[in-house]
Amino acid sequence: DGGITQSPKYLFRKEGQNVTLSCEQNLNHDAMYWYRQDPGQGLRLIYYSQIVNDFQKGDIAEGYSVSREKKESFPLTVTSAQKNPTAFYLCASSIVSGGYTEAFFGQGTRLTVV
Amino acid sequence: GIQVEQSPPDLILQEGANSTLRCNFSDSVNNLQWFHQNPWGQLINLFYIPSGTKQNGRLSATTVATERYSLLYISSSQTTDSGVYFCAVNRVSNFGNEKLTFGTGTRLTIIP
Numbered sequence: 001d002g003g004i005t006q007s008p009k010y011l012f013r014k015e016g017q018n019v020t021l022s023c024e025q026n027l028n029h030d031a032m033y034w035y036r037q038d039p040g041q042g043l044r045l046i047y048y049s050q051i052v053n054d055f056q057k058g059d060i061a062e063g064y065s066v067s068r069e070k071k072e073s074f075p076l077t078v079t080s081a082q083k084n085p086t087a088f089y090l091c092a093s094s095i096v097s098g099g100y101t102e103a104f105f106g107q108g109t110r111l112t113v114v
Numbered sequence: 115g116i117q118v119e120q121s122p123p124d125l126i127l128q129e130g131a132n133s134t135l136r137c138n139f140s141d142s143v144n145n146l147q148w149f150h151q152n153p154w155g156q157l158i159n160l161f162y163i164p165s166g167t168k169q170n171g172r173l174s175a176t177t178v179a180t181e182r183y184s185l186l187y188i189s190s191s192q193t194t195d196s197g198v199y200f201c202a203v204n205r206v207s208n209f210g211n212e213k214l215t216f217g218t219g220t221r222l223t224i225i226p
Contacts, residue, residue, distance in 0.1 A: 035216075042217065042218045043202075045214070045215075056213075088155055090157065092157075092214070099164075101144070101206060102145070102162040103147065104159060105156070107154075107156050
């Protein structure tokens with residue numbers, strides 16, 4: 001099946017630990033994005049990448065890091081510097097072709113700090 | 115950056131009613147999408163509609179790019195339509211895709 005796969009679906013982390021969320025896509029999309037959603041709130045952009053080996057900070061990048069070593073993969077690391085990491089994390093990808101750029105989302109990862 | 119506002123923030127309707135959700139954006143955009151977030155959190159693509167009108171079953175959308183707004187119409191609402199509806203926009207510049215910016219969402223509750 002073509003699509004965006006996020007894993008794991010649920011993740012528990014102890015305070016002070018780093019944790020990496022996986023996002024893989026087989027849609028051959030150039031751009032990938034990470035968003036954070038808090039309960040009852042909208043989506044806020046953490047990081048995005050338009051091409052391999054390049055990425056830009058979004059609105060709330062502090063305490064997070066990413067890499068884009070392969071076109072199909074865009075992992076997000078939540079570091080111990082992130083003060084309030086408990087949230088729902090959504091990964092998206094979109095093609096970059098002329099003016100067309102429809103984005104598609106994975107099913108999300110719910111991270112809880114215990 | 116582009117500002118995106120959605121209205122109303124909350125909407126409660128009886129099953130069978132019709133509704134109109136609005137999305138206003140502060141600058142010209144190349145792309146606009148409508149999503150439905152289901153109770154499990156997944157974002158479902160409804161429409162990719164940078165301009166014009168599209169219809170898909172009971173749902174339709176219209177974007178008037180020159181006036182910087184988009185409308186999502188839901189007719190004959192069903193309980194499965196409940197959830198949060200988001201619009202999102204971005205621009206395509208010489209550097210490629212700019213970031214996709216989301217509105218604050220409209221929470222729709224359909225009562226049986």
